[in-house]
Amino acid sequence: MTQVRIVEVGPRDGLQNETQTVVTATKIELIERLVAAGLRTVEATSFVSPRWVPQMADHAELMAALPRHPGVTYPVLTPNLKGFEAALTHGVREVAVFAAASESFSQRNINCSISESIERFQPVFEAAQREGVRVRGYVSCVVSCPYEGPVDPQRVAEVAAQMMALGSYEVSLGDTIGTGTPASVLRMLEAVATRVPVAQLAGHYHDTYGMAAANVHASYQFGLRVFDSSVSGLGGCPYAKGASGNIATEDVVYLLHGLGATTGIDLERLVDTSVWISQQLGREPGSRVTRAMFAKRQSI
16 A cells, blocks of 8 residues: 655644634644644644744743654754754754745745745755754745746746755645646646655645645645645645635545555544644634534434
8 A cells, every 4th residue: 555644734834823822732732632643743833933923932842841752753844043953952853944936925925035045044954964853845835826826837846956955855845825726736746846856745735725635636646645734724824815724634634545545644533633623723623524524423
């Protein structure tokens, strides 16, 4: 059977835009529940200024209190050397950096051009190499930009290749505003695959237009074996108005298991986690699979 790795981004990407404060204890319990369900890569937090992302202000407290488990990694976002050095003091062994395939989005998101953002990451990669820390690269707006419209796949390929050249072990390709379709995603993947091995690519798809599951399926058929997702579909993008959350982890797992792939994830326990965090946030689960499975349980 084909093995697929799921990168759970709910505790970081999912919670970062919540207007209500999510306390550290709740974040830790969410992570622990996800690990108990079988997730082995869980993005825990961001080492960024609380001024920019208030929800992640407890990053040091969270990493200090988070239990460690064999075979489980907790990557964190570190946009600069200062963030990397802070993360390092808390035992972080994997970090993530973000670039964009859109100049306008890069300016709105991190106040610099794409080339300037790549230059800013150089010290992070150099420090990570010295410390034996893995770096994962993210590329935003790989299909379309909220300010520029459709993005040239060749530009995506160029940015992805630059992230690899810096030292990323893997590049996650993000459909930030969720406008992608299987056709547009495949055009992008075909271009990127000429510069970066498919085995080192991951798909990160938002569900704004309800196409995320279709895009995961198309990417899986193309050869991708790593996908980012967020429990209960939590998340969005603070710099892309109207962008809804990432695809729900439950929906990805259900799809992949239906295709005969293995993920190592217990779907029942994952659904329980989705229901639990949704209750903590005072809303209905954002996953169709969770809603369907929970309704079925209630009817028995």
